Amino acid sequence: xxxxxxxxxxxxxxxxxxxxxxxxxxxxxxxxxxxxxxxxxxxxxxxxxxxxxxxxxxxxxxxxxxxxxxxxxxxxxxxxxxxxxxxxxxxxxxxxxxxxxxxxxxxxxxxxxxxxxxxxxxxxxxxxxxxxxxxxxxxxxxxxxxxxxxxxxxxxxxxxxxxxxxxxxxxxxxxxxxxxxxxxxxxxxxxxxxxxxxxx
Amino acid sequence: xxxxxxxxxxxxxxxxxxxxxxxxxxxxxxxxxxxxxxxxxxxxxxxxxxxxxxxxxxxxxxxxxxxxxxxxxxxxxxxxxxxxxxxxxxxxxxxxxxxxxxxxxxxxxxxxxxxxxxxxxxxxxxxxxxxxxxxxxxxxxxxxxxxxxxxxxxxxxxxxxxxxxxxxxxxxxxxxxxxxxxxxxxxxxxxxxxxxxxxxxxxxxxxxxxxxxxxxxxxxxxxxxxxxxxxxxxxxxxxxxxxxxxxxxxxxxxxxxx
Numbered sequence: 001x002x003x004x005x006x007x008x009x010x011x012x013x014x015x016x017x018x019x020x021x022x023x024x025x026x027x028x029x030x031x032x033x034x035x036x037x038x039x040x041x042x043x044x045x046x047x048x049x050x051x052x053x054x055x056x057x058x059x060x061x062x063x064x065x066x067x068x069x070x071x072x073x074x075x076x077x078x079x080x081x082x083x084x085x086x087x088x089x090x091x092x093x094x095x096x097x098x099x100x101x102x103x104x105x106x107x108x109x110x111x112x113x114x115x116x117x118x119x120x121x122x123x124x125x126x127x128x129x130x131x132x133x134x135x136x137x138x139x140x141x142x143x144x145x146x147x148x149x150x151x152x153x154x155x156x157x158x159x160x161x162x163x164x165x166x167x168x169x170x171x172x173x174x175x176x177x178x179x180x181x182x183x184x185x186x187x188x189x190x191x192x193x194x195x196x197x198x199x200x
Numbered sequence: 201x202x203x204x205x206x207x208x209x210x211x212x213x214x215x216x217x218x219x220x221x222x223x224x225x226x227x228x229x230x231x232x233x234x235x236x237x238x239x240x241x242x243x244x245x246x247x248x249x250x251x252x253x254x255x256x257x258x259x260x261x262x263x264x265x266x267x268x269x270x271x272x273x274x275x276x277x278x279x280x281x282x283x284x285x286x287x288x289x290x291x292x293x294x295x296x297x298x299x300x301x302x303x304x305x306x307x308x309x310x311x312x313x314x315x316x317x318x319x320x321x322x323x324x325x326x327x328x329x330x331x332x333x334x335x336x337x338x339x340x341x342x343x344x345x346x347x348x349x350x351x352x353x354x355x356x357x358x359x360x361x362x363x364x365x366x367x368x369x370x371x372x373x374x375x376x377x378x379x380x381x382x383x384x385x386x387x388x389x390x391x392x393x394x395x396x397x398x399x400x401x402x403x404x405x406x407x408x409x410x411x412x413x414x415x416x417x418x419x420x421x422x423x424x425x426x427x428x429x430x431x432x433x434x435x436x437x438x439x440x441x442x443x444x445x446x447x448x449x450x451x452x453x454x455x456x457x458x
Contacts, residue, residue: 012408012416015345019353020400023360024393026204030364031392035378035385048397068353071330072205074268075321076314130310132279134272139279147283178394186401 005096006056013189014053021045021061022068028171039167046084047091047113047175051100053190055092062088079128083120090116091172106176107169114168118160122153131156138163204357206261207329214256214323217437218430219333220340222324224441229320233313235448242312249319258326265322266315273311280307330354332429344422348411360400367395 024045032041046065050058062084070078090113099105125131131152132139138159145155179187209215214222229249233242253259280303281291287300324333331351338347371391372378378388 010345012412013404015349016352016404016407016411017401018349019356020404022353023356023400024397026357027360027364027396028393030361031389034368035388035392037382037385037389041389044393044397064350064353068330068350070321071325071333072354073265075265075318075325076269078321128310128314129272129276130280130306132272132276134275139275143279143283146279146285149285174390174393177390178397181394182398182401186405189405 018061021049022065025065039170043171046088050088050092051095055089058088058092059085079124083117086116086120087113110169110172114165117164121160122157125156133159133163135163205330210257212256214327216431218434219328219336221434221437224438226320228441228444232448235452239309242316246316252323256327261326262322276310277307364396
């Protein structure tokens with residue numbers, strides 16, 4: 001039996017999944033910092049929640065994540081709530097369509113999620129920073145591109161692409177590996193089946 | 201346990217006024233300079249925010265928040281100053297590197313805009329307890345169940361950070377390397393993060409049970425543990441700020457039509 005894609009029913013377990021996912025996002029970023037990895041890895045929780053509980057929960061996780069960051073540590077991150085919302089929706093839809101079943105599908109998901117993140121972030125970067133991202137490699141490319149008279153939106157797109165795509169590929173592959181290892185009893189908690197089968 | 205919120209209660213006026221008024225202030229501080237399209241307005245709001253933060257005795261606390269974005273602002277200044285299309289008039293040079301007037305001036309407006317946003321947010325987040333703010337939203341009609349979701353984040357993250365250091369120690373004692381070349385560090389990521397994820401997912405099940413037993417899904421009207429944060433000045437403050445925004449919108453429309 002297939003569960004509904006746009007199910008709006010929040011049982012308590014799915015609601016409690018949201019703060020846990022936000023915590024996982026936070027820890028991913030923390031670990032990436034501790035291990036000095038050149039990636040952010042700050043959307044593992046969002047993608048995981050989207051894969052487990054669908055696009056709506058994924059979107060709420062993504063947006064709530066950045067709003068809470070904004071209210072505590074980094075006000076600017078509130079603006080990027082839109083990006084994380086997009087990541088949650090896209091990852092949820094693709095997982096529902098069965099893309100997260102094997103590694104090939106996971107890579108396709110990663111590319112689509114990465115592209116969506118770039119497409120949403122680029123206009124935000126342009127409005128706020130005139131296109132730079134604060135990442136050394138991405139900004140070096142941006143500087144090269146505008147010095148060669150490429151338009152700002154294209155330079156900014158390239159800047160964000162170089163930074164975001166590898167990050168999202170890493171995130172989705174990590175989520176794929178973790179989902180492989182999750183016990184069935186845990187996965188079934190979040191499935192949105194509305195029909196309950198009785199044995200008697 | 202270390203909280204992730206930077207809020208401190210200093211008992212000042214800023215601590216006492218309603219979170220809604222401070223949110224209105226943020227909206228005003230961002231929209232008014234954007235509508236006026238004037239750098240001086242942004243600078244004016246920066247000065248106002250600094251004065252407010254001084255009165256709230258939290259100006260020093262803004263440093264960690266500013267430093268997060270400071271680096272990006274520096275790259276903006278360097279890149280726009282040196283490479284922006286239309287750069288013609290040199291402003292100053294450091295060795296072989298020339299900064300142009302147009303780009304630097306343009307970068308300065310970005311810097312003012314971003315610092316204005318940061319400081320106006322600081323007025324809210326350094327003087328408001330997150331759970332007080334969310335309780336006020338629930339009083340205004342925000343779903344209490346989602347309110348719980350937001351409040352619990354502030355409890356879960358310190359808990360998970362503690363679990364994380366336990367796991368890091370455990371994995372190191374089993375011989376996992378967390379330092380070395382990039383590949384070694386990438387390989388360390390999965391054994392570090394996956395136990396935290398597993399345990400937090402298992403915890404959600406228990407937490408859900410605990411909540412349901414305590415009437416989480418009850419449809420009855422819920423009461424509040426804390427008193428509402430507000431002062432008698434709040435309604436006036438909010439009206440003044442609203443009038444400010446509407447007046448600027450009116451001015452903008454008038455300029456367009458004229």
